[in-house]
Amino acid sequence: MATTTPSGVQGTGAGGGAGDASQNHATASYGPGGAAPMTHRQIMEALSGLLLGMFVAILSSTIVANALPKIVSELGGGQSSYTWVVAASLLTMTASTPLWGKLADLFSKKVLIQTAIVVFVLASASAGLAQNTGMLIASRAVQGIGMGGISALTQTVIAAMISPRERGRYTGYIGASFAVAMVSGPLLGGVITDTSWLGWRWCFYVGIPFAVIALLLLQQTLHLPLLKRRVKIDWAGAFLVAAAASLLLIWVTFAGDKYAWLSWQSYAMVGGSLLLSLLFVLVEAKATEPIIPLWLFRNRTIALTSLASMFVGIAMFGATVYLSQYFQLARGESPTMAGVMTIPMIVGMFLSTTLSGLVISRTGKWKIWLCAGGVLLTAGLALLGMMRHDTEYWQLAACMAGVGVGVGMMMQNLVLATQNQVEATDLGAASSSVNFFRSLGGAVGVSVLGAVLAHRISDYVDDGLDKLGVRHGGPTGGAGSDIPDLEKLPVPIRHVIESAYGHGIGDIYLYAAPVALLALLLVLCVREVPLKTKSGIEQDSTANDVAAAYLRQNGAHGAEDGAAGDGYGAQHAAHAAQAGYRLAADDPEPDEPLTTSRHSVTGTVRNAEGKGVPRAAVTLISLSGRQLGRSVARKDGRYGMDTPGPGSYVLIAAADGHQPQATTVNVGDEPLSHDVRLAATSGLAGRVRSTTDGQPVRGAMVVVTDERGEVLATGRTGEHGEFSFDEIVTGTFTIAVNAPGFRPVARPVEVEGQGITRIDVELAAGARVQGVIRAGVDASPLPDARVTLVDAAGNVVATATTGEDGAYGFTDLDAGDYSIIASGYPPVASGLTVEGAGPDSHDIELHHPDE
Template identity: 90%
Template sequence: MTHRQIMEALSGLLLGMFVAILSSTIVANALPQIVSDLGGGQSSYTWVVAASLLTMTASTPLWGKLADLFSKKVLIQTAIVIFVLASASAGLAQNTGMLIASRAVQGIGMGGISALTQTVIAAMISPRERGRYTGYIGASFAVAMVSGPLLGGVITDTSWLGWRWCFYVGIPFAVIALLLLQQTLHLPLVKRRVKIDWAGAFLVAAAASLLLIWVTFAGDKYAWLSWESYAMVGGSLLLTLLFILVEAKASEPIIPLRLFRNRTITLTSLASMFVGIAMFGATVYLSQYFQLARGESPTMAGVMTIPMIVGMFLSTTLSGLIISRTGKWKIWLCSGGVLLTAGLGLLGTMRHDTEYWHLAVFMAGVGVGVGMMMQNLVLATQNQVESTDLGAASSSVNFFRSLGGAVGVSVLGAVLAHRISDYVNDGLDKLGVEHGGPTGGAGSDIPDLAKLPAPIRDVIESAYGHGIGDIYLYAAPVALLGLLLVLFVKEVPLRTTSGIDQTTAAGGDDAAAAYLRQDGSHGADGAAGHAGFGGPTAYPPGYTGAGDGGHMGQHAAPAAGEPDPNEPLAASRHSVLGTVRNAEGRGVPRAAVTLISLSGRQLGRSVARTDGRYGMDTPGPGSYVLIAAADGHQPQATTVTVGEEPLSHDVLLSATSGLAGRVRSSGDGQPVRSAMVVVTDERGEVLATGRTGERGEFAFDELVTGTFTLAVNAPGYRPMARPVEIEGQGITRIEVDLAAGARVQGVIRAGVDASPLPDARVTLVDAAGNVVGTATTGEDGAYGFTDLDAGDYSIIASGYPPVATALNVEGAGPDSHDIELHHPDE
């Protein structure tokens, strides 16, 4: 897909994600007032957040599996509709029970939007290029994160609107997102027999729900060490074991257990869970801190969280762009883990009267850390799987992150409720206020600070400031565990093929069918197509096609023998003619070109000539898929629309890993012809050799990625060796400058007859008196020094009484600097 097509498709995806994030964050600063108006307590506050995280956790793997089996476009539109309906229901809530139920349904839609957005992007864009586009995701994420709390605060503080409009305001954006997705999102549709693992979906939801219910009510409704706790924890473990057994036997498991045989996927999934605990569990209570510990309005509470959101936006965007350019991603995960752990630890020191600029710095550190880790953990996982598992792998990471978030919100919420209760009791005792025992707990009401007397208000603010600060001390070690897991992840070079490319290259009828667009249009290259083309193909009289059962194999071998250069490229006027070219624009000889119908049937096959030209007859006017493949190149498939005249269509093939460049003279920049170029590995083994052409050019194809040594040698030049790093895709290009190397050679003669003198010692000294080299003459009396810089030298010859001569070397140097030696009396 072209950059324009990707950006058009991303527009609907990003707006859909924006709606989900906006509708989620817009209530963050309104929740204290919402829960208070509906008569809820701290446990209700926790469950309003945890309910959506729980259902998002349980539904994410199901959405991911459905994405591998059904139309991704229809699924993401369905997720947005569910989310919007649930948002409207939440706005109509009359009690906390209805609000929590609506938020639970809302989480199902959120799970679909988050999982499917990642899956669709993975299908369209290669991992190496994905960082560039995740920057756009980070931008929309940051805008929603910044504008959501601010907009929610303004709506809540506006008397004629009220908090219910926090749920209604995203509906118009959702309608626009649906229309954009309908018009711009065109993905391959692979039709497969579908079998959904409903048992697995039920078991994973039940196990997670039972665990969260236990965490929420333990210590309030019943003791932590009680028969209820043992029953719930044991039941959750039993359900988890049943889930693993079901997944091991399911033909289409919700979470394919085989994925976790891959060490990277296992480590990134666990790290995502710990990041989710730290991220959701800690940040969700910031609005409570600013409103209940510092007495700020909902609007100001949103303004005060901006440093964290800006840090998240900048780190997500910049890390994505740099990863696309360098291909290095682990350093960002490790750095993010360090910043997230440090930021949470520092936030653990905050109190209700902590200087705000301190909090701003701490929140910025958390935001930068989350931005570096969140998207890149998904990227590292997607880079490990084939296109058929992209949905399941992406949703698995999101599943563990959401599970960690749900657990974190519930656990830290329960801890917070009891810490606040203890601090309130201590504060009231110091004031001498009789309160009749515990005044708080998991079910205590959210206080309205404006109605409290000043001394009591100070106690409440101090309790919330200290209690919320404490939960960050619990979150920091969890983030540290995520960092330790990331350290053990092995960095694997990012792939340069997208999910669509992998599906295309897989071959066979299923891969051919993948070019059917969901809306009936065709062509990843943007070629105009006939949306209604299909049905039985009308063959012209006398046409003999390839018949059924053809496959568009990635490595289709050319037919034996060279094509006849005198034979016409095609005979029919309904033909496709063109040239298969490489990145340099030169023709690719003997490239295999295959023509298939939109239903996946092979219609013809051709082998490009030595100059890369090819020709292909078609059954008649219509749309077809043209596939070109050649050794050392990535296969390329495009949709072509043939009319009443021959269609001219060139195909560009990208080479696999290779090394190319030019060798020039460092003095005048002229190309060096016939220079010997050698590539060796770290052990010194020669991998490739060749000589430069007339323009000093050289090229080596099909080299593996890594660091190698390039050595260049040419007559009249000083040899050169340098390390080169070959990337995982395409041609790595370098320029090599050779310094001119002069030479001095001649014959040492002696005696009356001036005959050649063997075994004479010759020493070359530069103008500074340094010995440049020594030589001993052979039987012919010859000596020589090569690879010299221009300048003044002295040559000392001995064997007879020594003789020193001065010498000026320029250009190539003298070839016949003979020296005669003799005794004084001769």
């Protein structure tokens, strides 16, 4: 297992071996069956199918942007049909995202993402065969379901394979896929639409081959451990959240066009959406397997990042949708050139996603990137708000780049911050919750900003035509009007239309900028938590071992609820044990009762020193392994939970940085007081210093081997000479350290099972001997002379050959007596004593006996 510590040291755990460095130091993940770490190559192979699927999903959502006017026109649709072709996929993608995420926590992630791809392929083929707008809208709705699954499940699978600390280096690939799809989508759609022998139907067909390839790649490369669980799908919750989101999006889609913003239709839809949302909350509070666990939002970080994601979604989708329209209708560019001119934003997004991910992997610091991204996004949108149809392109390019960099810094890192707060069993729900709010924000943003844009353009067109003395009665782009064809308009009217679109689209960015500012304020309130160094699979595997071993040792074989023989009890216990970091950020008030039931368990979770462990997860399970209750310890380590009644139960406590502990408790008719003591995880850490001046040695190679000489971990020291290896098992090992200019050192070390074992290593600077070999009457430097260094015991230590200047040198020598033998002329031997840094000018003269 590879880890990256906050000090910047990278190391490999057991089984690291002497393979490719990129493989040994890059991953913290498990391969097939959870038995061995995944190499960098295995991760990249699995990512190839995942990213190709995500690429297809994003491509399909952008490729039709420039083709929709022609598509709707050929199918005989109007403005309402145009709106619904866009809104249908957004509606279903937003509403289905939580369901996909929850299913990912219950079923095989590989099967689910393959199912999503199949749904997408079938819907794309149906959309390409559409003979009317009704069939097209229905196909787009089903396509949105597939796209929602691909987007949500890709994030979930990546989180399962790679630890949060290491995940940053791979977000660059996600950013690259996103950027390429965003750039190529509009360009490809424009080219396909303008190519007579292809036609717009190929905008839907073109993604099918890529999706099929992604399906085959996933079958061959994605191998995740299959966790079989008894599951219960919260269909009521799924229906209510879908209905609430859909009704809200239908309202913002048609408000201001079909009916006024303040009308009985608006009141009915908003009221209905709020009522459905309330019912959803009530259902989720009682559901055994909620579609969106409400406890997630008791965590301050998750609540803030979800809201911030919604506001980022408004800004991101608004910027990408309306910039293309600006370049086509305000500047008269072709669809292809409109896509080309938005490249600065996409490049900024790609670069910021990649670079921020790499730096986060090295440093573990992520909040600064969210804050910087919020500043750039807000400033970029505000500056775009001042654009007009004749604004210099270089100014627009700079603003677009700022928006792209801001979105790139925030989008993936908001997901990372959320995933870092939850355990493996809830990665799907947490990831999909963030994606849900981002998609919801995007759908709301596109609809609301579109409605605002229509009215602003209508006003500007009226004003412009009034100045020309022209009566407004044509298709000039007002609310509810068709999009104008600039080529068919007289030059004066065309200038009015271009000016109106330039000014109107600029105005909507002024509306979007405060929304981005809200996202910035939210991330400023997020509390930075160190990134975990375990992947989701690794957390699941560790917990499974602890809980299953406990149940086996105590004779709990799953007799209850028909659990015997299927592993149900052990797996539920595993999920309970690994919930150590499922935390509520806001602890209960100190005087608030822990529990009120007389059949309860209370106590304190303590560490090895007897101090309370804050925010530890305490889970109560039956002897069959079925979860019965869960509590989060307060800041002083106190916990409390109710039990079903008198009887014997298993209490499992877990916390980040500690080994899970399971004990049997017997509950009677009175509350039971039971303290739990957690031992810190074992590991090895220390510093490397120089014996000369005591200064830390940076970049020293540290190698840990077992008694057989097998390499268990390797890494380099950080800025202050520090190194750290997590989860070195107990036992006796050898630690070897070497660095340029120092003598290598090897030391035995005993790693104990209680916390981190520390060992400091001192490196002695290697002595050196150097000089010049001279020969002849004039004592000129002698090239190609052979110089041999022999120690006091007569052993050859090193040999060297002089250069053109006759110089030789030996480094990294121990103190002591040596002999130097130089040959080229008759050999000459000389003795010297090496002390300290050693002599720098041990010159030797060679000559013939008769000279």
